[in-house]
Amino acid sequence: MTSANYIMALDLGTTGNRAIIFDRDGNIAGQAYKELTQYYPQPGWVEHDPREIWQDIDWAIGAAIGNAEIQPGELAAIGLTVQRETCLLWDSDTGRPLQNAIVWQDRRTAPMCNQLRDMGKAEEIAQRTGLVLDAYFSATKLAWLLDRVKEETDPPVDFNRVLAGTVDSWVLWNLTGRQVHATDHSNASRTMLLNIETGDWDESLLALFNIPPHMMPIIRPSLGLFGHTDPGITGAEIPIMAIFGDQQAALYGHGCDRPGLLKCTYGTGAFLVSHTGDEIARSQNQLLTTIAWSEATDQGPPHIGYALEGSMFTAGSCIQWLRDGIRVITSAADTESLAEKVSDNGGLYFVPALSGLGAPHWDMSARGAFLGITSAAQREHMVRAVLEAIAYEVKEVVDAVNQDAGTPIKQLVVDGGACRNNFLMQFQADALGIPVERPTVLDVTAQGAAFAAGLAVGFWNDYRALVTNRPTDRVFEPGDGTAQAQANFAFWQKAVERAKHWAE
Numbered sequence: 017m018t019s020a021n022y023i024m025a026l027d028l029g030t031t032g033n034r035a036i037i038f039d040r041d042g043n044i045a046g047q048a049y050k051e052l053t054q055y056y057p058q059p060g061w062v063e064h065d066p067r068e069i070w071q072d073i074d075w076a077i078g079a080a081i082g083n084a085e086i087q088p089g090e091l092a093a094i095g096l097t098v099q100r101e102t103c104l105l106w107d108s109d110t111g112r113p114l115q116n117a118i119v120w121q122d123r124r125t126a127p128m129c130n131q132l133r134d135m136g137k138a139e140e141i142a143q144r145t146g147l148v149l150d151a152y153f154s155a156t157k158l159a160w161l162l163d164r165v166k167e168e169t170d171p172p173v174d175f176n177r178v179l180a181g182t183v184d185s186w187v188l189w190n191l192t193g194r195q196v197h198a199t200d201h202s203n204a205s206r207t208m209l210l211n212i213e214t215g216d217w218d219e220s221l222l223a224l225f226n227i228p229p230h231m232m233p234i235i236r237p238s239l240g241l242f243g244h245t246d247p248g249i250t251g252a253e254i255p256i257m258a259i260f261g262d263q264q265a266a267l268y269g270h271g272c273d274r275p276g277l278l279k280c281t282y283g284t285g286a287f288l289v290s291h292t293g294d295e296i297a298r299s300q301n302q303l304l305t306t307i308a309w310s311e312a313t314d315q316g317p318p319h320i321g322y323a324l325e326g327s328m329f330t331a332g333s334c335i336q337w338l339r340d341g342i343r344v345i346t347s348a349a350d351t352e353s354l355a356e357k358v359s360d361n362g363g364l365y366f367v368p369a370l371s372g373l374g375a376p377h378w379d380m381s382a383r384g385a386f387l388g389i390t391s392a393a394q395r396e397h398m399v400r401a402v403l404e405a406i407a408y409e410v411k412e413v414v415d416a417v418n419q420d421a422g423t424p425i426k427q428l429v430v431d432g433g434a435c436r437n438n439f440l441m442q443f444q445a446d447a448l449g450i451p452v453e454r455p456t457v458l459d460v461t462a463q464g465a466a467f468a469a470g471l472a473v474g475f476w477n478d479y480r481a482l483v484t485n486r487p488t489d490r491v492f493e494p495g496d497g498t499a500q501a502q503a504n505f506a507f508w509q510k511a512v513e514r515a516k517h518w519a520e
C-alpha cells in the first residue's frame with residue numbers, strides 16, 4: 017500500500033487533452049482540459065500539431081494538480097490513454113516532430129490502400145493484423161510521412177535519429193524526459209503493423225510499408241511500469257503504470273473484461289467494443305479484431321485479451337462541424353434543445369461520412385450528405401438529423417455485433433462527451449429498442465486508465481468493486497418514439513447508399 021492519496025489519468029482524445037485526478041473513493045478530485053486545434057489542410061486530411069499535444073498535456077498536469085489542491089508527491093501513479101492510430105515521426109536528438117501528426121480520421125492514404133488491395137494484400141493484412149485494409153490505421157500514414165521526410169534535403173534527415181510512434185509513444189517519451197520509447201499492445205494493435213497472433217511487430221508488414229524496424233517503439237504490456245515522469249515536469253518522479261488506447265481504457269473502466277461484455281463510447285467518433293476473452297475472434301460482419309489489453313505474467317509472454325470493435329469515424333465530430341464548420345450552433349450542448357424543438361426530422365437524413373465510413377461499410381470514399389431537403393427544412397431539422405445519424409450508425413454496428421454473436425444485446429452501456437446529450441441517448445434507446453445506461457462520470461476512458469494504474473501500485477486492490485461502484489446517472493428506456501425511429505432507419509440506410517463511393 018502506498019502513502020500517496022491520488023491517481024492521475026492523462027486522457028489524450030482527438031478533440032482535446034485532459035488530466036483528471038481521482039481520490040481513493042474513485043471520485044474526481046481535480047481536472048484540467050484543453051481543446052486541441054484540428055488542422056484540415058486539404059479535403060479529407062486531418063492533422064494535429066504534436067508540440068501542441070505535448071504542451072497542452074504538460075500544462076494540464078500542473079493545472080489539474082492545482083485544481084485538486086494537492087502536491088505532486090501525493091500522486092501514486094499515472095495511467096495514460098490516447099486517441100489511437102494517429103502517428104508521427106520525430107528526431108530523437110532535438111525532440112522535434114518532423115511533420116504534423118496524421119490523425120486517424122485522415123483519408124490521404126486511401127489510394128495507397130486501394131493499390132495494396134489491387135495487389136491482393138487485403139486478405140493477408142486482415143489475417144495478420146485482424147484489421148480491415150483502410151487508411152484509418154497507422155501503417156499507411158507512417159509510410160506517407162517517411163516518403164515526405166525522405167524528400168527533405170536541406171539538410172537531409174538522419175534516419176538513425178528518427179523515432180516513430182502513436183500518440184502514447186510521443187507523450188511517454190516526453191513524460192520520461194526522452195528516455196522511454198515504448199507503446200502497449202492495445203495501441204500497437206491499431207497500427208496495422210502488429211501481428212495479432214504473436215503480439216509483436218510483423219516483420220513482413222514493416223517491410224511491405226518500408227518502415228525501418230529500429231524506428232518502432234518497444235511493445236510492453238498495457239498494465240505495468242513504463243517509466244517515471246521526469247522531475248522537471250512536476251518536481252516528482254511519478255510512475256507511469258498503465259497505457260491503453262482510449263477505447264480499450266473505456267472497456268476496462270466499464271468492467272468489460274470477459275466475453276460478452278461490451279460498451280459504446282461517443283467521443284469524436286463512436287466505438288462499440290466487445291471483449292472476447294483469450295480468443296482471437298473473427299467477425300463475419302466487418303468488425304475489427306483488436307487487442308483489449310495485455311498484462312505481464314510471472315513467466316513467459318504477457319497475457320493478452322482480445323476484442324471485437326465497430327469503429328464509426330464521426331460522432332461528436334459532426335457536432336464540432338455544426339459548430340466550427342457551418343456554424344449553425346455556438347456550443348455542442350445547443351444541439352439537444354434544437355433537436356427537441358421539432359417533433360420529427362422533417363424528412364431530412366444526414367450521412368455522417370465526413371471522414372469516409374468505418375464499420376460496417378469500410379468505404380474510404382464515402383462523403384457526408386444531407387438528403388431529403390425541401391423548402392420546409394429548418395436548422396432544427398438539420399441538427400436533429402445529425403443526432404439521429406449518430407444513433408443510426410451505432411444501430412448498424414449493434415446489428416453486426418448481434419449477428420456475430422447470434423444473440424441480441426439486451427442493454428447498451430455508454431460513455432464519452434457526446435452521450436451527455438439526452439436527445440441522442442433517448443433516440444438511441446428508441447432506435448435500438450433496448451435500454452441505454454449512462455454512468456454519472458462520463459470520462460470512463462480516464463477512469464479506466466486511473467483504475468489500471470492504481471491497481472498496479474496497490475492503491476486499490478479490487479477491480480470488480482471499483483467498476484461496479486460507479487454510479488449510474490440514467491437509464492434511457494425505449495419510449496414513444498420507438499416505432500418512428502425504427503421505421504426511419506430504412507430511409508437513413510437509403511441515404512447512406514447514395515453517399516457511398518462519392519469521392520472515387
Ligand SMILES: Nc1ncnc2c1ncn2[C@@H]1O[C@H](COP(=O)(O)OP(=O)(O)O)[C@@H](O)[C@H]1O
Nearest residue numbers: 029030031032283284332335348349433434437
Ligand atoms: N451536449 C453534447 N451533445 C452532443 N455532443 C457533445 C455534447 N457535448 C460534447 N459533445 C461532443 O463530444 C465530443 C468530445 O467528447 P470526448 O469524449 O471528450 O471526445 P474525445 O475523447 O474524442 O476528445 C466533441 O466532439 C463534442 O462535440
Ligand SMILES: O=P(O)(O)OC[C@H](O)CO
Nearest residue numbers: 029030099100283284285
Ligand atoms: O478521440 P476519441 O475518443 O473519439 O477516440 C478516437 C479513437 O481512438 C480512434 O480510433
